[in-house]
Amino acid sequence: MKLTELFDKGEFVITSEVGPVKGCLRSKDGGAVPQCAQEAEMVRGHVHAINVTDNQSAVMRLGSLAASVRLKERGFEPVYQMTCRDRNRIALQSDLLGACSLGIDNVLCLTGDYTSLGDHKSAKSVFDIDSVQLLKIAKGLNEGRDMMGNALTQSTNLALGAVVNPNFEPLDLQLLKMEKKIEAGAEFFQTQAVYDPAVFERMTKKTEKFGVPIQYGIVIVKSPQMGKFMNENVSGVNVPDWIIKEMGSVSKEDRKKKAVEITLKLIREIKPMVQGLHFMPLGWSDIVPIIMKAL
Amino acid sequence: MIGTTPKPFEEISHALKGYEKVAVIGCDGCAKVCMTGGSDQVSQMVEKLKENSKNVVFALSPERTCYVDKTKAALDPLMDKLKSAQAVLVLGCGGAVQITRQVLENYGLTIPVKVGLDSVGHIDTLIMGELAIEQCQECGECILNETGGICPVTKCAKSLLNGPCGGAQNGKCEVDSERDCAWILIYNRMIALGESDKLRRFMAPKDYSKMAKPRRLNIKERRVE
Structure with a gap:
């Protein structure tokens, strides 16, 4: 199921992210269920689709495509995340054909975190093409041709997603790129984590006219330490003091409860401005159903 | 210019292991600006090599070691000494090293050419003697x-x-x-x-x-x- 079909029907689209394991996800049956599949199970029935990250933070793991296919086999709708960091234009196009052949319906096209942020710091960064170009290329594959204009025996049929960071300064520069992504082929957007409804409002005032659905990106702050860490180490994200303070005001055992409360507060304020939610629970997938039930 | 940084002396020493008579060729072009292979750094390297029991047969810094003709012109008068060298250490970019090897081959000399610097790319000087950045x-x-x-x-x-x-x-x-x-x-x-x-x-x-x-x-x- 393409997410675009849901948006077209006016659905408020909910997605949640899982990061593939550093290891294999060999088959549906037998052996312990890997963390990423466990997390998917936690949100089953509460989300429309599951984003599967592509060697997130440049840390080498199971590939997004393989994990997406395995999750599809388990009855989930994956959003296959594809970054430009590790593969050139030949490999990216080939993987898009592969994704479609293996039953994937949704692709999220991203630039990718830089190599030096991960666990293989000396790897050669590829960045042969950028996310705007990737979207345009993916659109071309949907229309039956590769980026060089060569005809495909069978076109892809992928819903194309992209990302935008509402926190970015200057915002107009970020939105200039967002417009380029839409022109290139982006059909829906998921945002970077935002903790300030005013920041979201500032963006949506300018993006309403673009006419593309936007999902509010939610990274759940699990502890005051994590909030501080994100402010110091995760570029493009601002965790406000009130969240850090509130997370610090409760005992360790009550943090999940507090995180639910904070996240609900933010969602309630931001929900009227968006067409969906995108959770990035970073291991706390179990609180997604709690939040969704409370909404 | 081509930016360069010095290799650790231990690495150079290892590369020159087994060669007693060594010629040192710097570069008074880019490596001089980077303060890694100009005449001053060549003199310092000569001292260090001598301290490490090397016999330095000659040392010089052509105006631009990456130009075949300039390197050849600098080496022509030193042919006898060059022939006696067991290895040539170049304090220049990777291009300077390979041009030097080419010049030696053109002379019909098969002498190992070793590199004393790491090349770090096309770099432009912002503050002379202090800072250069990559722009192209x-x-x-x-x-x-x-x-x-x-x-x-x-x-x-x-x-x-x-x-x-x-x-x-x-x-x-x-x-x-x-x-x-x-x-x-x-x-x-x-x-x-x-x-x-x-x-x-x-x-x-x-x-x-x-x-x-x-x-x-x-x-x-x-x-x-």
Whole structure:
């Protein structure tokens, strides 16, 4: 199921992210269920689709495509995340054909975190093409041709997603790129984590006219330490003091409860401005159903 | 210029192991500006080699060791000494090392040529004797006309052509918080020039065949072959 079909029907689209394991996800049956599949199970029935990250933070793991296919086999709708960091234009196009052949319906096209942020710091960064170009290329594959204009025996049929960071300064520069992504082929957007409804409002005032659905990106702050860490180490994200303070005001055992409360507060304020939610629970997938039930 | 940094002396020492008579060739071009292979650094290297029981048969710094003719002109008068050398240590960029090897081969001499520096790319001097930065990747299809004279291929860690990633914070790059985000620089520059609308244009993927190595420049016909 393409997410675009849901948006077209006016659905408020909910997605949640899982990061593939550093290891294999060999088959549906037998052996312990890997963390990423466990997390998917936690949100089953509460989300429309599951984003599967592509060697997130440049840390080498199971590939997004393989994990997406395995999750599809388990009855989930994956959003296959594809970054430009590790593969050139030949490999990216080939993987898009592969994704479609293996039953994937949704692709999220991203630039990718830089190599030096991960666990293989000396790897050669590829960045042969950028996310705007990737979207345009993916659109071309949907229309039956590769980026060089060569005809495909069978076109892809992928819903194309992209990302935008509402926190970015200057915002107009970020939105200039967002417009380029839409022109290139982006059909829906998921945002970077935002903790300030005013920041979201500032963006949506300018993006309403673009006419593309936007999902509010939610990274759940699990502890005051994590909030501080994100402010110091995760570029493009601002965790406000009130969240850090509130997370610090409760005992360790009550943090999940507090995180639910904070996240609900933010969602309630931001929900009227968006067409969906995108959770990035970073291991706390179990609180997604709690939040969704409370909404 | 071509930026260079010195290799640790231990590494040089290891490369010269087994060779007692050594010639040292620096470069009074780029390596002089980088203070890694000019006449002064060559003299310092000679002292160090002597302390390590090497017999330095001669030492010099051609004006530009990467020019075959200049290196040859510098070595011609030293032919006898050169013939006695068991190894040649070059304090120059990778190009200088290979041109030196070429000159020796042209003389019919098979002498190992060792490198004492690491080359770090095409770099431009901002503060003489202090700071040089990388600004150009020699990509073969310059887009500076489109980007306000600031190169995203070089100055953006991800070489993005269609605008910034989402990672900049306070105008700085997600890869290095000390470094300005190239796309914010480009944007501000284009606004100052009254040309920011030009950034809306889709920039097609680069033609990396123009960077296919090794490139060969036909200087007479002014084209890459």
